[in-house]
Amino acid sequence: MNHYVTGAAVKALREKKGLTQAQLAEILAVSDKAVSKWETGRGLPDISLLGPLAQSLGVSIPELLSGETITNRNRTANILRSKFYACPVCGNTIHATGEAMAACCGITLPPLDPEEPDEAHACSVDYVEDEIFVTISHPMEREHHISFIAYVTMNRVDMVKLYPEGNAEARFFLRGSGQLFWYCNRHGLFSRTVQRKGRKNGQGRSWKKSVSRRVCRAFLCASLIKTLFRTEAD
């Protein structure tokens, strides 16, 4: 018989929280014997207690049911370390800047692990002026299709949702080097890097280079003016 919550999960989460059985029992207004029974598999908490139990253990209900806590290790919210989640039932797509407890259609979703694209999921990137055109040669049938393409750079995520019968392509404003992600509903998430390319006459020049160029120019002007005044004074 499958239990909706295991005693081992309750015990592990209680101990992690630093609570005794008696303290947890007091919070939930049950007896400490009841908590002991849950943890030894001789009883289950009433379904109405799942919310308060999860709250008192400092986890979400899905975490309580799975017995695993999710910790976001990307506290700086570095977008380049983004996580994507996709629901296999309804196709819902979730983006997070770190690991999260994501659930949809009653299913807890694991973060998608991007892979190197194989031949069947190869992606071509064409640079045209200040845009990139991304094309994936892949079936776009209801049962098997690319459901999104995302372009992730230092401070931005652009995502294009794709639908069956459409084209597996998207275009993005080129914002410099970053990472492309695309998701096949059967074969998972793929990624590749995007380089800064196709710049003409300084298009897409970084602000750092632009600022340093202006500083150099100002410095040269100041030096020239100083030299002229010195010459006139002499």
Ligand SMILES: [Fe+2]
């Ligand atoms: Fe595929």
